[in-house]
Amino acid sequence: MKFAILVNEDPFGHQAAQSALSFAQAVLASGHELVRVFFYMGGVYNANRLASPPMEDRNIVREWAELAAKDGVDLVICIAAGVARGVREANLAPGFRISGIGQLVEAAVIADRLITFGA
Amino acid sequence: MRRKSFLFVNRKAPYGAGRAAEALEAALVAASLGQEVHLAYLDDGVFQLLAGQEPARLGRRDFTASLQELGEYDIDHVWVDGQSLRERGLTPADLLVAATLLDRAAMAELMAGMDVVVSI
Amino acid sequence: MGPLHTVNKSPFAGPALDSCLGHLTEGAALLLIEDGVYAAVADSAAAAKLAMAAGRYAIYALGPDLAARGLGKASLLDGIMVIDYLGFVDLAVRHSTVQAWL
Numbered sequence: 139m140k141f142a143i144l145v146n147e148d149p150f151g152h153q154a155a156q157s158a159l160s161f162a163q164a165v166l167a168s169g170h171e172l173v174r175v176f177f178y179m180g181g182v183y184n185a186n187r188l189a190s191p192p193m194e195d196r197n198i199v200r201e202w203a204e205l206a207a208k209d210g211v212d213l214v215i216c217i218a219a220g221v222a223r224g225v226r227e228a229n230l231a232p233g234f235r236i237s238g239i240g241q242l243v244e245a246a247v248i249a250d251r252l253i254t255f256g257a
Numbered sequence: 258m259r260r261k262s263f264l265f266v267n268r269k270a271p272y273g274a275g276r277a278a279e280a281l282e283a284a285l286v287a288a289s290l291g292q293e294v295h296l297a298y299l300d301d302g303v304f305q306l307l308a309g310q311e312p313a314r315l316g317r318r319d320f321t322a323s324l325q326e327l328g329e330y331d332i333d334h335v336w337v338d339g340q341s342l343r344e345r346g347l348t349p350a351d352l353l354v355a356a357t358l359l360d361r362a363a364m365a366e367l368m369a370g371m372d373v374v375v376s377i
Numbered sequence: 378m379g380p381l382h383t384v385n386k387s388p389f390a391g392p393a394l395d396s397c398l399g400h401l402t403e404g405a406a407l408l409l410i411e412d413g414v415y416a417a418v419a420d421s422a423a424a425a426k427l428a429m430a431a432g433r434y435a436i437y438a439l440g441p442d443l444a445a446r447g448l449g450k451a452s453l454l455d456g457i458m459v460i461d462y463l464g465f466v467d468l469a470v471r472h473s474t475v476q477a478w479l
Contacts, residue, residue, distance in 0.1 A: 164462035
């Protein structure tokens with residue numbers, strides 16, 4: 139089955155991004171397809187290459203990047219939300235790309251399920 | 258692109274921690290891509306529809322302007338939970354859009370019948 | 378199968394759980410995640426509401442979120458099924474949509 143995920147929150151202010159990441163990893167571990175993860179609003183901070191969380195915390199930005207590298211998951215941040223929050227090409231983590239909300243809509247149309255994680 | 262039914266569920270008041278503008282923006286994009294778009298307002302989300310808002314007072318762009326132009330995006334389905342409205346001392350006359358009031362059971366059926374439910 | 382509903386708020390923090398319970402339909406299921414799992418504790422004020430729904434709908438709680446909050450060994454309301462993320466994925470597969478009560 140094809141899944142798409144929407145992430146609305148940054149990795150530091152709310153558990154949503156961690157939940158989304160764990161869910162994404164479980165989708166792949168179950169042998170399903172993850173067609174796209176779309177990061178909206180504060181979710182764009184998941185793509186900030188300059189983030190360095192304390193050692194004992196999970197490095198969410200890096201784990202997303204690994205999903206893209208190993209499993210080819212399409213990670214897309216909303217361009218308007220990114221520009222507003224200072225997440226752009228210059229500090230975009232590997233594996234992510236920048237595009238519009240149309241990518242969220244398209245992902246929801248292609249996928250059999252859209253799962254939202256937010257505050 | 259295939260056409261699906263999308264329900265955008267709005268349950269938050271618009272300014273404190275609200276995402277009214279972002280939810281609406283996503284709905285408008287979905288509509289412009291030919292999707293069947295429904296907007297549902299319940300709990301504190303009904304405050305998003307209150308007439309007379311002045312977002313400029315907080316230095317915010319006016320998302321209510323888009324709400325008044327939904328017809329231009331072919332969004333004809335605006336659903337409001339009647340109980341949420343009553344609990345907050347509001348009536349349909351207080352709203353800035355023509356919305357259809359639903360009871361809990363009808364809203365639940367609407368939600369269950371959608372292809373995609375988006376919460377923002 | 379009907380929708381899978383997820384609630385991620387403590388039942389003491391707002392109306393998310395109440396509102397969700399009011400919108401369950403035939404074949405729907407409820408999954409408590411993040412702070413939503415606090416509703417699963419047996420004998421809490423929220424458990425009474427959940428108990429009413431538990432007779433008609435399948436109710437789940439996410440194990441890692443319970444454990445992180447010190448509820449891994451807590452006594453939970455009868456009928457609540459504890460699942461992991463693989464179980465969450467499986468539930469999403471088996472239900473028509475997934476609706477998050479944010």
